[in-house]
Amino acid sequence: MSGFxxxxxxxxxxxxxxxxxxxxxxxxxxxxxxxxxxxxKSPEDAISYPPKVLFEPSLEGYVNxxxxxxxITTGMQESLQPAETWYEQVARDSGxxxxxxxxxxxxxxxxxxxxxxxxxxxxxxxxxxAYAFSRFKVPIKDxxxxxxxxxxxxxxxxxxxPIFLMFRQLGLNDTQLGMILLYTAVNLSLSVxxxxxxxxxxxxxxxxxxxxxxxxxxxxxxxxxxPQAATGxxxxxxxxxxxxxxxxxxxxxxTSGNAQTAPPFIPTIIGVGGQDWPAVAAGATIFLIPxxxxxxxxxxHLLRGITFGAVRK
Amino acid sequence: xxxxxRGLSDRAIAWLFVGPSIVLLLAVNIxxxxxxxxxxxxxxxxxxxxDVEYIGLRNYERILTDTDTWNSMQATAHFLFWTxxxxxxxxxxxxxxxxxxxxxxxxxxxxxxLPMMLSPAVVGNFWTFLYQPQIGLFNYVVEFFTGIDxxxxxxxxxxxxxxxxxxxxxxxxxxxxxxxxxxxxxxSIPDSIYEAAECDRxxxxxxxxxxxxxxxxxxxMLAVLFRGIENxxxxxxxxxxxxxxxxxxxxxxxxxxxxxxxEKWRTGYxxxxxxxxxxxxxxxxxxxxxxxxxxxER
Numbered sequence: 001m002s003g004f005x006x007x008x009x010x011x012x013x014x015x016x017x018x019x020x021x022x023x024x025x026x027x028x029x030x031x032x033x034x035x036x037x038x039x040x041k042s043p044e045d046a047i048s049y050p051p052k053v054l055f056e057p058s059l060e061g062y063v064n065x066x067x068x069x070x071x072i073t074t075g076m077q078e079s080l081q082p083a084e085t086w087y088e089q090v091a092r093d094s095g096x097x098x099x100x101x102x103x104x105x106x107x108x109x110x111x112x113x114x115x116x117x118x119x120x121x122x123x124x125x126x127x128x129x130a131y132a133f134s135r136f137k138v139p140i141k142d143x144x145x146x147x148x149x150x151x152x153x154x155x156x157x158x159x160x161x162p163i164f165l166m167f168r169q170l171g172l173n174d175t176q177l178g179m180i181l182l183y184t185a186v187n188l189s190l191s192v193x194x195x196x197x198x199x200x201x202x203x204x205x206x207x208x209x210x211x212x213x214x215x216x217x218x219x220x221x222x223x224x225x226x227p228q229a230a231t232g233x234x235x236x237x238x239x240x241x242x243x244x245x246x247x248x249x250x251x252x253x254x255t256s257g258n259a260q261t262a263p264p265f266i267p268t269i270i271g272v273g274g275q276d277w278p279a280v281a282a283g284a285t286i287f288l289i290p291x292x293x294x295x296x297x298x299x300x301h302l303l304r305g306i307t308f309g310a311v312r313k
Numbered sequence: 314x315x316x317x318x319r320g321l322s323d324r325a326i327a328w329l330f331v332g333p334s335i336v337l338l339l340a341v342n343i344x345x346x347x348x349x350x351x352x353x354x355x356x357x358x359x360x361x362x363x364d365v366e367y368i369g370l371r372n373y374e375r376i377l378t379d380t381d382t383w384n385s386m387q388a389t390a391h392f393l394f395w396t397x398x399x400x401x402x403x404x405x406x407x408x409x410x411x412x413x414x415x416x417x418x419x420x421x422x423x424x425x426x427l428p429m430m431l432s433p434a435v436v437g438n439f440w441t442f443l444y445q446p447q448i449g450l451f452n453y454v455v456e457f458f459t460g461i462d463x464x465x466x467x468x469x470x471x472x473x474x475x476x477x478x479x480x481x482x483x484x485x486x487x488x489x490x491x492x493x494x495x496x497x498x499x500x501s502i503p504d505s506i507y508e509a510a511e512c513d514r515x516x517x518x519x520x521x522x523x524x525x526x527x528x529x530x531x532x533x534m535l536a537v538l539f540r541g542i543e544n545x546x547x548x549x550x551x552x553x554x555x556x557x558x559x560x561x562x563x564x565x566x567x568x569x570x571x572x573x574x575x576e577k578w579r580t581g582y583x584x585x586x587x588x589x590x591x592x593x594x595x596x597x598x599x600x601x602x603x604x605x606x607x608x609x610e611r
Contacts, residue, residue: 007508051453217321
């Protein structure tokens with residue numbers, strides 16, 4: 001800090017601004033902290049009045065999330081062998097026995113497979129298209145780019161009607177492959193636009209030099225451009241992954257027993273008399289934490305990603 | 314760039330590279346769109362095997378004269394207007410404060426951004442828990458600060474409160490989006506402009522309205538465009554929060570469309586509905602983009 005500047009806010013202004021922003025951040029963080037906390041509450045603590053901030057941690061929510069159980073009477077309880085594992089014990093303590101795994105693990109795995117699969121394809125196709133749009137004279141380039149962007153404006157439900165009929169014809173309904181192709185298409189608009197921005201920023205001279213050295217255009221693409229665009233590709237990939245991970249409308253309409261992902265599944269976790277909130281919160285926590293970590297990793301490119309490259313810091 | 318290099322010609326590579334994306338988008342977007350337009354003139358029902366008849370514009374006529382449609386349009390308009398209003402207000406204020414560059418502002422910005430990146434369906438579902446009378450955290454906080462008995466009101470169940478319950482959650486989730494874009498706008502203003510204004514003895518208040526606001530306006534308008542399109546399509550968050558209820562008070566157009574298409578299975582009718590929504594969103598967006606470009610030119 002050197003000298004006096006008219007544009008530098010005063011210390012007092014900074015203090016007030018900081019205080020207000022931190023207050024907002026605390027309030028906005030509350031629902032997320034509440035999700036995480038509820039996951040570790042017993043069902044009684046979760047629905048107590050007043051809401052409990054301090055409570056005895058319980059793993060019942062997590063056990064309920066991953067298992068399916070059946071209720072047993074106290075008499076039966078006494079006639080059983082002692083519980084062999086800690087999770088068996090947690091279930092016994094709440095008057096139930098575990099009869100098998102729940103479907104959460106499989107739904108989570110679907111989310112992983114569909115998320116990574118569609119991200120991979122969207123990045124491969126997107127990088128190629130973005131490179132071509134960035135470096136070559138493509139006929140009707142602007143129209144094509146706008147067309148690619150406009151596919152994102154359609155309400156998913158509207159697109160889902162013919163997709164549903166088409167998938168039914170092709171046998172793609174409720175399959176991982178169908179969802180991967182669908183999410184790839186939806187993510188292409190984002191990946192093409194973002195990656196074009198990143199590739200535009202790589203000076204053309206590098207490739208020029210490579211071409212003069214006798215590289216083919218293709219070699220110049222993957223030996224010169226790709227390494228330069230690596231950060232851009234990585235952050236674009238994370239954005240695509242987050243979109244596919246969070247997507248709900250297509251998932252709830254086009255998948256059910258087989259390829260269902262976690263977002264449509266988590267709200268259907270029910271216990272006795274309604275939603276089993278600790279289990280729902282546990283499922284949500286496991287599902288949301290990776291995205292929170294990715295967000296922190298992405299923070300430098302966040303703005304660019306959410307505006308399709310329209311605003312670059 | 315007609316340089317001759319070894320290997321494929323540039324033109325061939327260009328098509329080879331753009332090809333897969335275009336083919337996929339044609340298959341998953343354009344072909345379905347044409348199919349939808351075609352279906353919209355029929356009485357097709359996807360759950361029945363019967364002969365499909367072309368019935369002209371009758372679907373369109375029915376939709377536009379159906380009070381349900383107009384109710385859902387109204388619910389969408391209310392939702393759009395108020396979410397954008399609050400998000401712009403709070404988002405801009407936050408960006409303005411963060412731009413005061415207090416210590417640790419980067420960290421807090423990242424924390425504020427978190428809700429926007431999360432799955433709306435999962436988070437929306439959890440908000441129904443926060444909104445529960447008596448045991449819900451939201452109701453408790455309201456009781457704590459205002460003294461209103463937390464078991465006396467239900468944000469989701471009450472006809473007066475439900476439209477606001479979805480506005481609150483959407484504002485919570487998406488204010489950071491507007492904030493980030495405004496922040497980029499504020500940071501794009503060079504210090505020299507303020508220094509010049511200071512030399513001219515312009516008051517801070519005047520500087521704010523004649524420099525800051527006009528310079529940020531194109532950014533703000535872009536944020537509104539994005540939020541407008543997103544919230545016009547809104548489905549996941551609201552369907553999980555209120556399911557369109559109570560009654561049909563929060564049945565936004567997407568939820569209404571989903572019922573027609575996947576619960577009543579009136580596929581032809583729903584296709585016409587979808588076409589109307591496309592035309593609306595494209596129409597409004599292109600008018601808006603024209604306005605945005607005018608502001609940018611100034």
